[in-house]
Amino acid sequence: MYKICNKIVLIALCFFYSYTKAQIVPLNNIGNITNVLSESSGITYIAPNRLYTHNDSGGNDEIYELDTLGNLIRAISINSANNSDWEDITKDDLNNIYIGDFGNNNNDRTNLRVYKIMSPTSFSGNSVSAALISFNYPDQTMFPPSPSKRNYDAEGFIWYNDSLYIFTKNRTAPFNGYCKMYKIPAAPGNYTAVLCDSILLCNTAQSDCWVTSAALSPDKTHLALLNNNKIWWFSCFEGTHFFSGSMATATLSSSTQKEGITFKNNHQVYITDELNTADNSGGNLYKADLSDYLQMAYVSIIPDTISCNNCTLTVDSFVGALSWSNGMFGPSITPNYTGWHSVIANSLNNCAVKDSVYISYLQGLNDNAENNITILLNEINTNDISGTVLNAQNTTCTLQLTDVTGKLITSSTIQIVQKNQTFSLPVHLKNGMYLLGVSNTEIHKTFKIMNVN
Secondary structure (H helix, E strand, O other), X not given: OOXXXXXXXXXXXXXXXXXXXXXXXXXEEEEEOOOOOOXXXXXXXXXXXXXXXXXXXXXXXXEXXXXXXXXXXXXXXXXXXXXXXXXXEEEOOOOOEEEEEOOOOOOOOOOEEEEEEOOHHHOOOOEEEOEXXXXXXXXXXXXXXXXXXXXOXXXXXXXXXXXXXXXXXXXXXXXXXXXEEEEEEOOOEEEEOEEEEEEEOOOXXXXXXXXXXXXXXXXXXXXXXXXXXXXEEEEOOOOOOHHHOEEEEEXXXXXXXXXXXXXXXXXXXXXXXXXXXXXXXXXXXXXXXXXXXXXOOXXXXXXXXXXXXXXXXXXXXXXXXEEEOOOOOOXXXXXXXXXXXXXXXXXXXXXXXXXXXXXXXXXXXXOOOOOOOEEEEEEEOOOEEEEEEEOOOOEEEEXXXXXXXXXXXXXXXEEEOOOOEEEEEEOOOOOOEEEEEXXXXXXXXXXXXXXXX
16 A cells, blocks of 8 residues: 655554553452362363363372363363373363373473373263373483483473473572473374473572463464463464564462463463462462453554655554654654654564555655755656756766656666756656656655656
């Protein structure tokens, strides 16, 4: 979309968001679930209104089906399974359930596994058989390894495109703060996991840097890693290159032993925490809305090319904080030079997008001007553009005719030996609007040509 005008104002279509937004994510406490299970250690959601969770290590070999108010619907026994240290639960696109039995506090387990069951929505009974997925870490050779290498515990995983992605809970000493991501097939068998990536989440206290659960948004564009007091958000990634995307940290409104997170939709999550018997805190089901963090940055300047005098540029829609190429930060600027002007928008989750517009400053044809070069057109038609170059002598001028997109139509170089030098450009033009650039070694000016007949 292109426009030619003497003055153009582009209207903003939404309000400006900035980094002054509150960074604390409020948790809506739906209710206590300790009457169902004592240590919820993972949660997943199946639309339209079912949640599935399980107890931590030593609990019964069963998962619990809840409604979205935290009420127990049924307990489902998992045949041929053993709750050695169940730490997280996730689902695939067919609602098959995966239970991660890979808790490994001492980094000495040699029987890491995942149990896979059919979708609980496909049967009404209270028991189901599980298929076994066994795995080992490719870079672990000692059980346990030396303290500085103890990064083989895990409490979070997700399903993506027929594979499971496991995120470690770092127990290194001295603590180095890195979370590793491993991949295994989401099919029964015995596998050596693939180490895909790692990232430094933080290097302060271990409890502030531990990953206790993981979840992927339904549209596969946002990864959430949970901690007791925060969520690490990953966005703007391609495929499963989660750590190559943009990372932001959202602080939660309470600091309890949170061990389960799942997406209800692309902007709402459910979270569970374990009961702390010392102060009777936790043991609850929470819901949170993360629209601010999950919304992608968007910015657009319409059109892409503008020819005008004293333009005001305003982005038509954006989320986050804006930064223009001229150093301004507001939603609108008045550019003061011919050339590209760009703007970058950063959302709260640090995703960034950019848009640009090319500004041509025009002097109307046949207008008087104080600058050295002015054009007086004698004739404009589909086969010829002729005119006179005023206020210039003893110089060489280049004439360039383009359409409004900048595509070159024709060009010519003329020697100007005296004032009022005439010129003629043979052309084959359709009806429309064009730009005529005139330049020498000192000056470049652009003139609009309208209504070619």
